[in-house]
Amino acid sequence: MERVTDSINENAEHSGIQQKQKQPLQSELQANIDLLLGYAGYSDDIVIRRFGGDHGIKEAVILYVEGLTDRDTLMNNIIKPLQFRKPFASSVIDELKQLVSASDLKEAADTDYILQALFSGDTIILMHGEASALVASSKGGEKRPVSEPATQTIIRGPRESFTENLSTNTALIRRKVKDANLWLETMQIGRVTKTKVGIMYIQGLVQPSIITEIKQRLNQIDIDGILEGGYVEEFIQDKTFTPFPTIQNTDRPDSSAAALLEGRVVIIIDGSPFVLLAPALFVQFFQASEDYYHRWDISTLIRGLRFLSFAIALLAPSLYVAVTTYHQELIPSSLLFALASQREGAPFPAFIEAFIMEIMFEVLREAGIRMGRAVGSSVSIVGTLVIGQAAVEAGLVTAAMVIVVSSTAIANFVSPSFNMGISTRLLRFGFMALAASLGLYGITIGLIILALHLCHLTSFGIPYMSSLAPYYSNDQKDALFRFPHWLMKKRPQRLSNWNEEREQTVSVQQHQMRDKD
Amino acid sequence: MRYAIRWLVLLFCIMILTSCWDRQELNEIAIVVGMGVDKIDDDILLSVQIVNPGNVAAQTAGSLESAPVITYTQRGKSIFEAIRKLTKLSSRKLYYSHLRIVVFSEQVAKEGISPLLDFLARDHELRTDYYVLISRNTEAQHILEITTLMDRIPANKLFSSLETSHWAWAATGKVTIDRLIELIAMEGDEAVLTGIIIKGDMQEGETMENTHRLALRTLLQYDGMAFFKKDKLVGWLNEDASKVYNYIKNSVISSVGVYACPEQEGEMTVEVTDAKSRVKGMVRNNQPKVKVSLNIEVNVGELECSMDLTQEHTLQQIELTLEESFKKVVEDTIAEMQTKYQIDIFGFGEAIHRANPSYWLEHKEEWSELFAKLDVQVDMDFHVRAIGGFNRSVPMQKEE
Incomplete structure (x- = not known):
């Protein structure tokens, strides 16, 4: 994440958008409001609400973007406590830290960070005489409920599909794989869209080299906006000039979970109901999740x-x-x-x-x-x-x-x-x-x-043609054929050649790793 | 990127530089299914039967307005010349890969067919899986001009009915062009081709009206087999002799034979389910000798006499009768070929060749004379395998 912000600063002049080092907050409340609103062009969807300012109660102002916040959190946990404030002896910042019961509350002075939080749905609390603001997590707003998959439909099997919301998607996967070794790392791609991209993998199953490679390729993406997984796919695929897809996509949590269990990596892009599965082999494009649910x-x-x-x-x-x-x-x-x-x-x-x-x-x-x-x-x-x-x-x-x-x-x-x-x-x-x-x-x-x-x-x-060319006799169980589950004891050879046995739980490996550390 | 462009340019070159050398659309070719060869003076009269595709497909088969095939005839100095000259008649290029039958007239066959076979075997467009027939008592051209029903393409009809009758009746022979050339070239074996006749009035058979009747007045029918001396037709085998030929040549798949009941009035018919023959040549005291062993399995198919088939000795009796009577037929046929024609159609010479090559090399020139005096021993072995649906024949039940 750090690298991304660095590059933004370095290449500020390349982008047409005002990206130069922003002024930090000052101790003057109105000046701070103007500063933030000024950077955001006084956009009309930014709501400003003032609290206090008389009867010995120091003035506080909240800013949030309409539609991006969760109504309940905003009303009950932020507005209500602020409204019914009593005079308080100590500094206003300590007072608010106690009053506001948001799930995540941070103090920040960096304007860039504050603006980004504002436009991600967080509520910004500016206070009288403070050169820093509180960022209260209140992300929410309208989102599509989990529905049936529209593309990869099946007869038998789970009927839920990913949505456009990253955290919903990660939760859907976590609900299938309840293991601490399922790790999620997020990063931000897209200088303007600042899209959140998550990589999920099961630590101990995935080859470390693949994880490093994927992270490195993702970090190298330099683009103004990521609107769908397709953008990412095109940037990180091995070869551009081929008609064949070398990264799989799916809108099914069960397919993603299966991929994770094979030692593959799931790349989730915020705003897209399709996650990317990598690496992807030729035969995997002919496998449907239903294959494993039927005889x-x-x-x-x-x-x-x-x-x-x-x-x-x-x-x-x-x-x-x-x-x-x-x-x-x-x-x-x-x-x-x-x-x-x-x-x-x-x-x-x-x-x-x-x-x-x-x-x-x-x-x-x-x-x-x-x-x-x-x-x-x-x-x-x-x-x-x-x-x-x-x-x-x-x-x-x-x-x-x-x-x-x-x-x-x-x-x-x-x-x-x-x-x-x-x-x-x-x-x-x-x-x-x-x-x-x-x-x-x-x-x-x-x-x-x-x-x-x-x-x-x-x-x-x-x-790409793994298990057929080069030929792995072990992987034939799940290439052209689908052997009974009790015969599929090993994971795909090239994907997880350091932890093949399916029965062998991840944690064994995991403890060894920790010992090493 | 550069790499990809290079590939695309190469692919494009493959496409445009090679040009479409033998591309031909289906509506630019005339599919030849039958070919007939006759002779006028020294010239060849070549007839080809071409499918009229508009009128053979399932949906249009009901309409009988136009014929499903067209027969063109052209005179030429050679077959190839005649073929190319045929384009004067046809609007399309003739396409020979789907040739089903080639008919030689009896006349042509008597004069020798080997000069005519060269083109048929040499040309790349022709496959070798069509059958060669001899038109008996008529010109080959006329065979290709008779209309047929059921299979509306006459050449197709001839092809499939030859296969069916060879399978079920065994008095016809399937000889493809490559096998024919092999038989002609082989010393100690001769070619035998199936004959085809027009049964009924030829004039009427050439019209589509022929197919409008329930009982077709004019039909194409296989009749006998023509045997050759080298490439020249010498004579015809009748039905029994044709069968014997096929038995000895080990090419009987199934057949039916009618024999007198043992020790009783009436006849019994047996169905041959399996027939194996072994021709073994040997040379003793500088004398060639051939032993033919026939091993035939039959089912009882029809009984006109009363026999109790539940008794083992009855079956043995039947087997004995079959062996005796069929052995006589075989021996008579062989004897006739030996005395009357001195033509070794059974391939006995080849058997001697295999058994004793040095003897064969010395005597192959005089094989005709040796064949005439050849000592042929016929061993017959019949087995009754099944007796059909019931044990006692109907005449026997009537007696009771």
């Missing part, structure tokens, strides 16, 4: 289905284009006749046809996301009628192509993580172009390049 055999089957869907979503249109335009001999005769009969009179080459359909589908999908829920259904109706039926009946596209494109789309939706799904969509077009120019040969080239690229990727130093 292992069913889960294994479904996981296999996901990998199959990934292949379909990636390759189906390109295989169709390649086989029908280059390798007709590969198609069984009767299927070929059926396809050929559809192609009769088709105006576009297969590749152009596939391309148009894929683009149309992507447009539809984007429209479905951007439009509100109310119009969403009309988008799908238009889409089905226009793309599905009218285009085929008009003879503009073949029915087989519609089948290929729609099965591709559906296969794409199977992906439990949205960002892996996007990668697939992106790569699909590349494969289609390769298929159209080189046939199956092109697809093979593409797959080889893809495999090389995937094996080249790392996530916080861990090979």
